[in-house]
Amino acid sequence: MIQDLTTEYGKIFEEELINEIVQVGTFKEIPEGYKLMDIGDFVRGMPLLISGAIKILREDEDGDELLLYYLEKGDTCSMTMACCMGDNKSEIRAIAEMDTKLIIVPIQKMEEWTTKYKSWRNFVFNSYHERLNELLSTLDNIAFQKMDERLIGYLKEKARVTKDNIIHNTHQEIAYDLHSSRVVISRLLKKLEEMGKIKLHRNYLEILDL
Amino acid sequence: MIQDLTTEYGKIFEEELINEIVQVGTFKEIPEGYKLMDIGDFVRGMPLLISGAIKILREDEDGDELLLYYLEKGDTCSMTMACCMGDNKSEIRAIAEMDTKLIIVPIQKMEEWTTKYKSWRNFVFNSYHERLNELLSTLDNIAFQKMDERLIGYLKEKARVTKDNIIHNTHQEIAYDLHSSRVVISRLLKKLEEMGKIKLHRNYLEILDL
DNA sequence: CCTGTGCAGTAACAAAGGTTACAGAGGCTT
DNA sequence: AAGCCTCTGTAACCTTTGTTACTGCACAGG
Numbered sequence A, B: 001m002i003q004d005l006t007t008e009y010g011k012i013f014e015e016e017l018i019n020e021i022v023q024v025g026t027f028k029e030i031p032e033g034y035k036l037m038d039i040g041d042f043v044r045g046m047p048l049l050i051s052g053a054i055k056i057l058r059e060d061e062d063g064d065e066l067l068l069y070y071l072e073k074g075d076t077c078s079m080t081m082a083c084c085m086g087d088n089k090s091e092i093r094a095i096a097e098m099d100t101k102l103i104i105v106p107i108q109k110m111e112e113w114t115t116k117y118k119s120w121r122n123f124v125f126n127s128y129h130e131r132l133n134e135l136l137s138t139l140d141n142i143a144f145q146k147m148d149e150r151l152i153g154y155l156k157e158k159a160r161v162t163k164d165n166i167i168h169n170t171h172q173e174i175a176y177d178l179h180s181s182r183v184v185i186s187r188l189l190k191k192l193e194e195m196g197k198i199k200l201h202r203n204y205l206e207i208l209d210l
Numbered sequence C: 001c002c003t004g005t006g007c008a009g010t011a012a013c014a015a016a017g018g019t020t021a022c023a024g025a026g027g028c029t030t
Numbered sequence D: 001a002a003g004c005c006t007c008t009g010t011a012a013c014c015t016t017t018g019t020t021a022c023t024g025c026a027c028a029g030g
Helices: A002-009 A015-024 A078-085 A107-116 A118-144 A147-162 A171-178 A182-194 B002-009 B015-024 B078-085 B107-116 B118-144 B147-162 B171-178 B182-194
Strands: A026-030 A035-037 A045-051 A053-059 A065-072 A093-096 A100-106 A198-200 A205-207 B026-030 B035-037 B045-051 B053-059 B065-072 B093-096 B100-106 B198-200 B205-207
Touching: A002 A015, A002 A045, A015 A100, A015 A107, A045 A053, A045 A065, A045 A078, A045 A107, A053 A100, A053 B118, A065 A118, A065 A147, A065 A171, A065 B118, A078 A118, A078 B118, A100 A107, A107 A118, A107 B118, A118 A147, A118 B053, A118 B065, A118 B078, A118 B107, A118 B118, A147 A171, A147 A182, A147 A205, A171 A182, A182 A198, B002 B015, B002 B045, B015 B100, B015 B107, B045 B053, B045 B065, B045 B078, B045 B107, B065 B118, B065 B147, B065 B171, B078 B118, B100 B107, B107 B118, B118 B147, B147 B171, B147 B182, B147 B205, B171 B182, B182 B198
Parallel strands: none
Antiparallel strands: A026 A100, A035 A093, A045 A100, A053 A065, A053 A093, A198 A205, B026 B100, B035 B093, B045 B100, B053 B065, B053 B093, B198 B205
């Protein structure tokens, strides 16, 4: 755990802080598909990602989903932090996009370290900053783009995060993430295939040239 | 200025911090409609709102607008803070929704006070937190609601912020804020009038019962 | 009082996206 | 091989939203 932590966070955190994290943090290995947190859950800890990726989803009252963004190595979840200061119920759902290693830090420590370590303070601010910008860009996509553009963006981002040009999802799953319907996604994917940008298969698709 | 500042922020900031703010801050009175900041502008200061309201807009490459949220008294602009840590160009446009009083604090002080004052640190964290939640709720509206619901929400929010049941806007202006078109908004407003929820006039409309 | 300008109402049409329904294909189980 | 389940392709249709075009109306300024 010290090894992993130092590799990923050694450059930005003081040694003393790293030691504290090792003492109070819990190392976890999470399999793909594991649900780390759901809407309404109480937030008990704050995750520091070592490797892998976690997808963050929003859901409305009717159960309609929407992908917000991915957390990757070096990221933490600002939502979690935000929750610590409010009613501390989660506003979002978090699901491991691939096998993921992370460290959970108790939320009490968060406040303490904010006073004690400048590097931690900067880390937290930076994290908020990044999440705000991610949310803004998600909002841009939804507000200003049509479904075909959003779909292309989705495939690109997913390929980037998983470092894999094969998208292992059914059309239905993609439709959920984009808050659309299966038929619409099938239609658009077919068009992309006709344009030679992707190749469709059962349960997965290949990205050729987006 | 000390009077205004103490009234609004006296409860949350230490006296020493209030004094510092008075020393380095610039008090400003902004008329309705004044553009405080545009996309791409360099961020030089951080606003602390004393009274009034500021609307925060996002715009895409084609010039299409979208209202994100309002800043009100006691608020500050997290985007501004976020910008201070990044390339410090603004991602958003800020326009006074009504006559507004505020204090501009130089951004260098922000970092300094974050180390020095616990109350400031909490204020900044809280502000990030609130903005994240505002953005989330804006995103919910756009992603999950239809235009008629969004329009009702817009009118309600505007009435709340301006404390006025008369909305002083043309249909075209409303359409810009919601990123829609004038004809669509006219259509929907007419329906609301037929339902007895509002009363339409030239250049303004009355909210009866939403 | 006349007129230009901007605002609002409305109709007709277009496009995007969502819905329903059904057929066939692939793959697994028995 | 037969049966079953899930995924994909496709057609027909509907709703919502956006677009274009034209009308009349209100108001300000000459």
